[in-house]
Amino acid sequence: MQLKKIVWPMAALVIAIGLTSCNIGKAPEPTQDVNVIYTAAAETTIAQFNGQQTQTAQALPPTPLPSPTALPTFTLAPTFPVSGVTPFTLNTPGVLTPIPSQAPAGTGSGSFPVGCNDATFTGETIPDKTEMKPGQAFNKSWNFTNSGTCEWGNGYIFAFKSGDRLQGDNFRFIYEKDFVKPGKGIAFIIAMTAPMKEGEYIGYWQMKNDAGQWFGSLVSVDIVVK
Numbered sequence: 001m002q003l004k005k006i007v008w009p010m011a012a013l014v015i016a017i018g019l020t021s022c023n024i025g026k027a028p029e030p031t032q033d034v035n036v037i038y039t040a041a042a043e044t045t046i047a048q049f050n051g052q053q054t055q056t057a058q059a060l061p062p063t064p065l066p067s068p069t070a071l072p073t074f075t076l077a078p079t080f081p082v083s084g085v086t087p088f089t090l091n092t093p094g095v096l097t098p099i100p101s102q103a104p105a106g107t108g109s110g111s112f113p114v115g116c117n118d119a120t121f122t123g124e125t126i127p128d129k130t131e132m133k134p135g136q137a138f139n140k141s142w143n144f145t146n147s148g149t150c151e152w153g154n155g156y157i158f159a160f161k162s163g164d165r166l167q168g169d170n171f172r173f174i175y176e177k178d179f180v181k182p183g184k185g186i187a188f189i190i191a192m193t194a195p196m197k198e199g200e201y202i203g204y205w206q207m208k209n210d211a212g213q214w215f216g217s218l219v220s221v222d223i224v225v226k
Helices: 003-021 034-059
Strands: 089-094 095-098 118-123 130-131 137-146 155-161 186-191 199-208 215-224
Touching: 137 215, 155 215
Parallel strands: 118 215, 130 215
Antiparallel strands: 089 095, 118 137, 137 186, 155 199, 199 215
16 A cells, blocks of 8 residues: 555656656747737738729719700890980091981882871982082972871971081971971971081981971981082
8 A cells, every 4th residue: 555655646746757858948939929910900901891892883883974064045135226316336436427217218218107197208409419519508408298197286397317417407397387287298498508528418307296206208418518
């Protein structure tokens, strides 16, 4: 019995010494760098994310660009003549020359009725482009017929409208003896004077009713000063 008690402890000691001698001279396991582990993990995550993004982009169809919208077109508003206003054109720098609102009248020209008022041109003296001397006085005459249904009475005027007036005065219907009934005629004789400067001068005249409205044929005086 005592021998067995001595043998077992000795055997255990021998085994422990044997195991210890097996590890003598063996290099210890290296310790891993924590930063290297984190860097590798981050690179792996980024690579996986980029791969997922690429797959998603390839799966989605391209979005078409919007087609350009055509610009709207604008229609110019129509222009309307303004009654009683004489238009002008610039022929010479700084000099405004009036333009008649209607073409010059001639023998047998049409008339322009306004309501019950109308006046038809039937003849004239001093033909167009008659030569005059500078400062020469002369009388220009136009014959008219009342082709409307209203009498030309108080307030009616045969008046200068535009162009060169040549010092002519308007003819006003003031006296009853001058009134013109429908179907009757009258001769308007206007005293005028040629300008001192050479050139061609044209003036336009027309009837005006008691409401200030122009009507009837538009007539002209046309002289050449030499």
